[in-house]
Amino acid sequence: MKKFLLLSLLALFGAASARAGSRAEYVTRIETCEAILQEFMANPATAIPAQVLERARGLVIVNQIRAGLFFGVKDGYGVILVKKADGHWSLPVLVAAGEISLGFQVGVNASETIMVITNDTTPRMLFNDRFHVGVDANAIAGPNAAEAEKFNKDLLETPVLVYTKSRGLYAGATVKTGWLQRADPANFTLYGTQYTMPELLYGDWVQPVPEVVPLMNLVQKLAP
Numbered sequence: 001m002k003k004f005l006l007l008s009l010l011a012l013f014g015a016a017s018a019r020a021g022s023r024a025e026y027v028t029r030i031e032t033c034e035a036i037l038q039e040f041m042a043n044p045a046t047a048i049p050a051q052v053l054e055r056a057r058g059l060v061i062v063n064q065i066r067a068g069l070f071f072g073v074k075d076g077y078g079v080i081l082v083k084k085a086d087g088h089w090s091l092p093v094l095v096a097a098g099e100i101s102l103g104f105q106v107g108v109n110a111s112e113t114i115m116v117i118t119n120d121t122t123p124r125m126l127f128n129d130r131f132h133v134g135v136d137a138n139a140i141a142g143p144n145a146a147e148a149e150k151f152n153k154d155l156l157e158t159p160v161l162v163y164t165k166s167r168g169l170y171a172g173a174t175v176k177t178g179w180l181q182r183a184d185p186a187n188f189t190l191y192g193t194q195y196t197m198p199e200l201l202y203g204d205w206v207q208p209v210p211e212v213v214p215l216m217n218l219v220q221k222l223a224p
Contacts (some may be wrong), residue, residue, distance in 0.1 A: 010154060026190040027211045030092060032119075033061040034215040035078045035110045041222065046144055046165055053223040055156050058082045058117030060180065062097045069180055078113075078180065081125045082201050089219045090201045092212050094190060095126065098183040113164040116142060122159045127198055131180045135161065 040046045046100070062077030079092040117123055125131045133139050142161030155161065174216050184196045200206055208216060 021186065021189070022148055023189050023210075026094060026186050029063075029077050030079060030190075030212055030215055031095060033092070034064055034218060036061050036063060037114065037215070037218060037222075040107065040112075040114055040163060040165075046163060048054055048114065048161075048163055049143060052142055052145075052161060054157065055118045056083060056116050056223045057120050058115075058123040059219055059223070060095070060113075060115040062111075062115070062180075063114040063130065064097055064111050064113070077183070079164065079215070080123060080126065080180075080201070081119075081216070082117075083223070084202065086223070089223070091191070091206060091208055092215050093197050093200045094183045094186040096186075098181070111164060113162060116161040116163070117159065118156060124198075126180060126182060129182050131137070131179065133162070137190055150222060154203045164177065 040048065050187050058080060060078055062078035074099045078095050078097045080095055084090060084091045085102045138157065139160035139162050140158050142163050143155060144163070152181060157164075182197050187197065187200060188194060190212075191200065191206050191209060193200075195203065195206055
């Protein structure tokens with residue numbers, strides 16, 4: 001029964017996260033993700049070391065809110081960029097992000113996460129609509145800039161290095177699953193095109209709209 005309920009909630013909130021909204025809303029999401037990356041990099045306790053960024057083949061920035069009493073819901077959005085063969089970073093492509101948990105739990109918090117993808121195959125897993133972090137690809141917590149001189153370089157072989165911070169109080173989740181999900185309708189609206197995630201990430205048919213250029217420039221500067 002719990003498994004059935006969990007799967008039902010996953011489908012419900014996944015669909016809600018990917019719903020169509022206004023272009024202004026999507027521009028705000030891009031700007032928020034840029035601000036998250038800037039804030040992470042400004043603090044040595046959360047900054048991503050240069051050695052990690054040198055290996056980056058993809059970057060995911062996620063903004064989420066989690067709340068619950070018996071059923072916990074973690075709903076949000078993010079962007080993904082990939083590094084192309086010529087060394088330039090792609091357009092930022094909007095994704096939905098969420099998590100459902102069962103078990104006694106209480107509280108509300110906001111969490112911000114950056115995932116550094118170190119290979120070329122993992123980003124393509126999102127083409128299948130939903131990517132489960134830590135399940136579809138191995139993921140571990142990444143070292144921060146303060147640890148740059150002493151972290152184990154073997155960590156750089158991990159497909160996904162995760163950096164996260166949260167605000168607020170939350171405790172007690174017992175069973176949970178998290179995902180990233182394609183949000184093609186959002187990208188249709190943002191870019192004014194019918195190209196989907198694969199074409200936006202790896203093609204050259206769509207030019208950057210002005211609102212995404214600052215984020216692209218920041219990522220290019222951090223991980224040239």
